Amino acid sequence: MIRFFAAAIGALVFVFSNVALADDKASFQVDSERLDESVTIRVALPESYLHSTDFAYPVLLVMDGSTQFEHIAGNVNFLSTFAEIPEMIVVGVSANNRLKNFTHTEIEQFAGRSGGAGRYTEFLLNELLPQLRDEYRVAPYTAVTGHSLSGLYTTYLALHHADEIQAVISVSPSLWWDDFAILSHVEQLQDERPASRWFASMASEPGEMAEGFARLTQQLDSLPTSDTEWELHQFPDETHDTTPLIGNVTGLRSIFNGFNAVPEIEVKSLPDLQRYYQQHAVTSGYNLPMGHQQYNVYGLKAAYEGQLPWGIAILQAGVEIFPRSEILWDSLATALRMNDQIPAALEASNKAVEFARAHDSKYLSEILLQNEALN
Missing domain, CATH: 1.25.40.10 (Tetratricopeptide repeat domain)
Known part of the structure; x- marks a missing residue:
């Protein structure tokens, strides 16, 4: 490996690519009929998007796009540069109403202000993704990532929408919502369903956050079989606010485990x-x-x-x-x-x-x- 990097030092600069934003679609609004509101969308394209006219790319939907988009787009760029993960079209989706859109059940305390995950999913699957397919060269592969409440939402997607979402990252998910109601859905991973990948993680967090993750771990470990491949990871040195950076890097490498055909010095024809x-x-x-x-x-x-x-x-x-x-x-x-x-x-x-x-x-x-x- 040392020989490779020493010999290649003059050429390695050409390995790197930058995340380029589409000039006319770097940031735009989607007027959603299902949500009855406008949603800000941000798109980052790989530089190689300009180098072909027909190559299609998987999509990574970033929940809480107004705060999480930049670092995730940068990490996708870096990891794909070295073929750890595929190049992807990274799409940041702003959340106008996190409590409503990212919770799958309505509770009395937040009546009328919660339980909208089903409708929000209709927006993603039936409004946003079709528009992205119309405007960009999109491969039939969709991944999604979310943190905290949006991590609860991506957990919901992992459990209910494996036919449309092929990979899910849930960073510090708020599994405690509605007395841990989402955990009652874990057993359905045993049902016949499309193969998918799911990564979930938790930082050093006390109380109901830690309890939810412990219960999720126990339930997944008790499942006899599943077509979903999952990995659970804990980051004891991170807090709830700092974990999205390392959580998404580790999550991306997890859901694309095995993607790099030549991870070490051995080469292939x-x-x-x-x-x-x-x-x-x-x-x-x-x-x-x-x-x-x-x-x-x-x-x-x-x-x-x-x-x-x-x-x-x-x-x-x-x-x-x-x-x-x-x-x-x-x-x-x-x-x-x-x-x-x-x-x-x-x-x-x-x-x-x-x-x-x-x-x-x-x-x-x-x-x-x-x-x-x-x-």
């Missing part, structure tokens, strides 16, 4: 990678094709670990799918240059310069340096 993801689709319950960063990471890693033909083949496959990617073209130029294929390397580098200029790329100066050296 392109056919081996394709077989890996075919099998991963079977075991994980979802089929997401290799994305921009996977081609880049796996290709460069193979090249720097002595498998230049493998690396070149992986990167060439990448530019076929993402033909406008300055990052992949430059990485391909690097691998071809290492293989003493200078004319082909220069051709790839010229492509990288073309698209870097077209995208006003932050990597333009580094890409120009390699282009000058090849010339």
Whole structure:
């Protein structure tokens, strides 16, 4: 691993991508008929969204989007850069009425102001997601994350909507709501249902928060079988307010466990990678094709670990799918240059310069340096 990073230090900058906001849809309003209100939506697209015309991305819905959107979008960017998780379209959904929208039962104390989770789910599934599919290249895979009351809501989704929501993160969920009513639904995880993944966590929190998580743990441990794959995690050094950052990073890695085909120094050929993801689709319950960063990471890693033909083949496959990617073209130029294929390397580098200029790329100066050296 040290050899890989030492050798690749000049090229690793091209592995990185930034989260780019769609110019016309960075922030917009959805006028919801079901909620009878306008909801602020924020969208962050992977940089590679601009590099293809047909590649589709999974969606991550971020509850409490006005406060949780930025750090989650940044973490998705970082983790996907190294192929730990897939690149995703991150969608922040603001909550105008948390108590009503995120609770699944109405209680007397909050009559008329609680119990709206069913209607809120109709908004997400029947209004927001169809609009996102109309406007963006969205894959048939939806994940959702929430904290505190919205963590209670994502728990509700994990238990009731596995057919529409494939993965759920619940950070410090308020399981205590309505005398822990949500816990009475846990047993239905035994019922026949689509495969899904669920991560739930709790910080160092006293009283009913801790009690709810302990009871959830006990109930899940007692289930004989389930098509839902879950992981429970505790963060004893975090508080209720600080846990969303680490909770979402750990949760993202959990729900996409096994997604990285080459987590260590070993490398794979392109056919081996394709077989890996075919099998991963079977075991994980979802089929997401290799994305921009996977081609880049796996290709460069193979090249720097002595498998230049493998690396070149992986990167060439990448530019076929993402033909406008300055990052992949430059990485391909690097691998071809290492293989003493200078004319082909220069051709790839010229492509990288073309698209870097077209995208006003932050990597333009580094890409120009390699282009000058090849010339």
